[in-house]
Amino acid sequence: MADNCVSRVPVFASLSGQDQLRVEALAHPVRLKAGERAYGADDELSKLMVLHTGHLKVFRLSADGSEQLIRVLGPGDFAGETSVFTGQRPDDYATALDDCRLCVFRQEDLEGLIRKHPEIGLRLLAGVSARLTETEHRLSSLTSRDVERRLADYLLGLPGDWEDGGVASVTLPLAKKDVASLLDTTPESLSRALGSLAARGLVAIGAGRAVSITQPARLQQLVDEV
CATH class of the missing domain: 2.60.120.10 (Jelly Rolls)
Incomplete structure (x- = not known):
């Protein structure tokens, strides 16, 4: 049993x-x-x-x-x-x-x-x-957040492995097209939002579906912005 x-x-x-x-x-x-x-x-x-x-x-x-x-x-x-x-x-x-x-x-x-x-x-x-x-x-x-903030909120909600320095490694559990559907956006908009977060140093895009949250406090601030 x-x-x-x-x-x-x-x-x-x-x-x-x-x-x-x-x-x-x-x-x-x-x-x-x-x-x-x-x-x-x-x-x-x-x-x-x-x-x-x-x-x-x-x-x-x-x-x-x-x-x-x-x-x-x-x-x-x-x-x-x-x-x-x-x-x-x-x-x-x-x-x-x-x-x-x-x-x-x-x-x-x-x-x-x-x-x-x-x-x-x-x-x-x-x-x-x-x-x-x-x-x-x-x-x-x-209804209240743009795609970047929706994505930031989603990433922070994923289970992750926390490393020294407050960096979290997470893995997208779905293909990007499915994550886009879940966040009510298009795959192209999702890719742009992920690229924007990476350009601002908030995340780092790894191989496959891997993402590192390099600045979790700043990412949370983005989610909480009014």
């Missing part, structure tokens, strides 16, 4: 080992390769998907068919909760960014689990609330 989504993810972390085994018996394992779809807006989906390994990108399609990235899910995150709780079809899509392993729960099984273990429902609610807070922050950033 040491290597399954039931024992590893926060939603089920408070359960006893015996209860985790019971939950594991209800989970349907799913494997996806990079680029494969987990679900779409035209699916009859009433399932909760808990991500064990890998990453999923969740997005909507605009009227012209372009993707608008909503979020990226990593190990321990879940998707499909809206359709499970409301009974409505999803209005978004999810595809695998890399090879993924998921545990999928049918609606009726999940409802039974929550009745027996209310703490699971509370943890799901906490996760949804955290997403709402993140979404509100992003909306505020999109």
Whole structure:
């Protein structure tokens, strides 16, 4: 049981080992390769998907068919909760960014689990609330900040390795076109903003997706400017 989504993810972390085994018996394992779809807006989906390994990108399609990235899910995150709780079809899509392993729960099984273990429902609610807070922050950033400041805020929010002298090395978790979509801009505008931050000495652009935050205090000042 040491290597399954039931024992590893926060939603089920408070359960006893015996209860985790019971939950594991209800989970349907799913494997996806990079680029494969987990679900779409035209699916009859009433399932909760808990991500064990890998990453999923969740997005909507605009009227012209372009993707608008909503979020990226990593190990321990879940998707499909809206359709499970409301009974409505999803209005978004999810595809695998890399090879993924998921545990999928049918609606009726999940409802039974929550009745027996209310703490699971509370943890799901906490996760949804955290997403709402993140979404509100992003909306505020999109309406009140230019691309440079949005990018600065995004970089400061990434996990990084702090070095001597206050330098942080971060890695963009997505391709630049996806980061641009997340920040509601174009890849060209994102590249210009990143180049501008580098020209001002606030960051240094490394190989691939690597970025060094060389002046974190000044970058935060840029984010906080009114």
